[in-house]
Amino acid sequence: MLTEVLRRLMATVPVMVVVAIAVFGLLHVTPGDPAVIIAGDYATAEDVARIRGRLGLDRPFLTQVEIWLSNVAHGDLGTSIFSGLPVTTLIRQRAEATVSLTVLAMLISIGLGVPLGVLAAWKKGSSLDRVVMVLAVSGFSMPVFWLGFILVYVFAISVPWLPVQGYQPLASGVWPCLRHLILPAVTLSVVYMALIARMTRASMLGVLGEDYIRTAFAKGLTPGGVLVRHALKNASLPVVTIIGIGFALLIGGAVVTESVFALPGLGRLTVDAIVRRDYPVIQGVILVVSAVYVLINVVVDLLYVVLDPRIRF
């Protein structure tokens, strides 16, 4: 098992190298002189020259890639042009809000999405099933930020129960932090929940037709026991897979959600960096987020063994 974990981790290295080169290469494949683009519309010739020198853009392309990769391998993601701080420091400062937002959204989506999918599959063709499916398709089509504003309007402006926006760090207490995160997390979870519910239903439908399920019912087990212990366990692989793959969607949604609710997370960091054309920050955030995404999917792969003992490495 341990060798397998290591093997899987090693397999992510080429993927991450491609990500690192791609993020860096973007600067060079987009039309125009990268130093001029980063310097912005009102820059003087000296500004452009200074940026070119600072980012090493005056060196041959392959040398630049080499330096970038070696820096990344040493955990150095460069310095922000705007604030002059190391990108890793900026990311560390902003990580808490994003991590707590996405974790909470994930808990909500899995906690509601899986049971809804199971129930819909069990009562296939019933009105409950139809309601869940309609909600799933609509949830999947929902513009995240629009939903956020609707929730703000209802639960923070019309009925002032929850804060309109802002963030309280976890250090200031669990409840103050949670209170600020409820609306953003619900907003963010809808798309992901829809995806999970739909996949759970599809996968459960495949399993519920099997003979052993009929047998389990025939020997008098309770529906709950059969659904969870016999059916869901065997239907869980595609669900776990979609939870891993869908994480990309969650991250995309987090960028927009953070903007709506003014959460000081990685999404806000990225959007601010885009306005300021602070490319080192943009490429640093993308690299870190992609690495997390890849790692989550490694964990999903490893979960297969736990969920299905037939799969051996």
Place this chain on the structure above:
Amino acid sequence: MSSSIRASDSELGGGPGEARAELALEHGWLETLGRSVGRQPMFVAGAIVLALIVLAGALAPVWWTGDPLQMKPDRRLLRPSAARWFGTDHFGRDVYTRTIYGTRVSLAVGTAVALASLLLGGALGLVIGFSRRLDRIAMRVMDGLMAIPSILLALALMALMKASVRNVIVALLIPEIPRVARLVRASVLSLREHLMVEGARALGVGTPRILLRYMLPALVAPLVVQGTYICASAILFEAYLSFLGAGTPPVIPSWGNIMAEGRAYVQLAFWIILFPGLFLAATVLAINLVGDGLRDILDVR
């Protein structure tokens, strides 16, 4: 992007769609098609809503709209009323007019991204699927590109390009190409083992002809379905980019940037956000329903 998730959703069910059109031909394809469409009320509903929205955008000047850019400072932030259905924004511009005109950007971006990604990704997938030497390296590169969440990749591209509708299309297109290529490659790999391809090869048919005459027809159905999902998510992502200020420039009204400008007035004038968002949600939902329906009708697994 959502399309990749859908793709993996369908991959779970087994291989790619095969040439089932031939089967339908024997039974009178029109009849078969009519019957399977009749069984899909959601598809019909989606298609009707989509048709209405296309009409709304295409004939925008006809629908009692005014000038989407005209500012009337004396009519700022007016509530929706009989005269101004969706109210006015902070410059006194008519939100109804702007929303109807915004349809154009969304539909143009969705269609362009879907068509271009199918074309480019499809061509790439065909080539990769047929060249064993290229396959290993190309798939590594694709895996790497697909590890970057689409929104972030599109945002990074927009940071490096000027804000314009064309650049939004490019930025949303690039993350989709590897996903389409991957789908097509998987189909080509399994079709390569298909009897009809083996037979054609035995008869001495060349590779380009096999690709065009034997594989492409079998790929049409899965690509059409994939295209609708790409279109839906491109429309959604255009709105995200514009909302974040990295998309369609403010001089062209788009649902995303109307809402971005309205966000400062959430408490005073909620209608600026409400109506464009309703249109956006309805459009994306309609296209997704059409996609789901097509998937069942064309029997793409």
